[in-house]
Amino acid sequence: MTLSKFKTVLEPNHRPLVFPKTIVDFVDLFNTDEKCLNYISNIKWGNGGWKCPYCHHKKFWIKQRNNIIHCVNCGYEESFIANTTMRYTKTSIRYWFMAMYLVATYKAGLSAMELYRQLNFGCYETAWTWLHKIRMAMANPERTKLSGDIEVDETYIQTGTGEKGRKLGGEATLVVCAVEMKYNKKGYPASGRIRLRQIPDASADSLHPFITDNIVRGSTIKTDGWRGYSGLEDYGYNHFVDVIGKPSEASKKFPRVHRIFSNMKAWLIGTHRFVSIKHMQNYLNEYTFRFNRRGNVKRVFNDLLKIAVNMPARTLKEFTEPERVYYINPEG
Ligand SMILES: [Zn+2]
Numbered sequence: 001m002t003l004s005k006f007k008t009v010l011e012p013n014h015r016p017l018v019f020p021k022t023i024v025d026f027v028d029l030f031n032t033d034e035k036c037l038n039y040i041s042n043i044k045w046g047n048g049g050w051k052c053p054y055c056h057h058k059k060f061w062i063k064q065r066n067n068i069i070h071c072v073n074c075g076y077e078e079s080f081i082a083n084t085t086m087r088y089t090k091t092s093i094r095y096w097f098m099a100m101y102l103v104a105t106y107k108a109g110l111s112a113m114e115l116y117r118q119l120n121f122g123c124y125e126t127a128w129t130w131l132h133k134i135r136m137a138m139a140n141p142e143r144t145k146l147s148g149d150i151e152v153d154e155t156y157i158q159t160g161t162g163e164k165g166r167k168l169g170g171e172a173t174l175v176v177c178a179v180e181m182k183y184n185k186k187g188y189p190a191s192g193r194i195r196l197r198q199i200p201d202a203s204a205d206s207l208h209p210f211i212t213d214n215i216v217r218g219s220t221i222k223t224d225g226w227r228g229y230s231g232l233e234d235y236g237y238n239h240f241v242d243v244i245g246k247p248s249e250a251s252k253k254f255p256r257v258h259r260i261f262s263n264m265k266a267w268l269i270g271t272h273r274f275v276s277i278k279h280m281q282n283y284l285n286e287y288t289f290r291f292n293r294r295g296n297v298k299r300v301f302n303d304l305l306k307i308a309v310n311m312p313a314r315t316l317k318e319f320t321e322p323e324r325v326y327y328i329n330p331e332g
Helices: 023-029 033-045 093-105 112-119 124-136 204-214 247-253 255-272 277-291 297-310
Strands: 008-010 016-018 060-063 068-071 077-079 149-158 172-183 189-199 220-223 238-241
Touching: 016 033, 023 093, 033 060, 033 093, 033 297, 093 112, 093 124, 093 297, 112 124, 124 277, 149 204, 149 255, 172 204, 172 255, 172 277, 189 204, 189 255, 189 277, 247 255, 255 277, 277 297
Parallel strands: 149 220, 220 238
Antiparallel strands: 008 016, 060 068, 068 077, 149 172, 172 189
């Protein structure tokens, strides 16, 4: 692949990445399956590229129809997309690149209906499944924990169509949020990285694991007076309790977490309209992934692709059993 026209950045692990500035650049870079597969090989095997595990030969053909590497010397074959988000796909890999690019660069994300239209899929379900697979790649297993001063609070998110004439109603699910407390130059509250998790209830059994999984011990955690948070000192945290007297005080005492909740709810309704509770964690992962990269938007596509290429394969069955992906946390 000729990258000369585009700025290439060599990562510390010698993986060359390109950061297309416009959709025209993107299309120029990835307009054939071969170009996409070569880029995947850069990400998967580093700058040296692929090497045959048997004869150590470096030259290969690409069998585009089924995304296979064929060793020129000994005929060994290996799939480009085994153990990736794209595994088993029968669709051209270019479409996956385009889908990830659109998801990564649309500021408010992409609905399944929009992807269905843009890529002209045969059925809506394909677009829906692809987006959920891509969202799963938004939960980086190598994430680092939040640290410093952290605001934590929960909220209910209502979804479903509800009764006629009402936008919301019916189902609701509980979501807990942790956010790093920062301040801008003028001294107003600002947010660092976040974590979000769908929880079955607000008990200590649900809240404590969320905190220990996502926040470095020694950090200071600010919560309201809810008893589900008591006992955090036992895990090595400093716990600062700020009791909320009236409901109107909540957004003043916990400004960051409340801003995140209200923006996230607006995003869920605005972009996706209908979000099922069963798949809520996947949407939370997408929101977190995007939020934590808001200052460096051009990285999002490459970050997404890097995780997708190295992600253990996931099956459709795992969407229908969401508890298996329930506690995967978004990267930050
Ligand atoms: Zn070989």
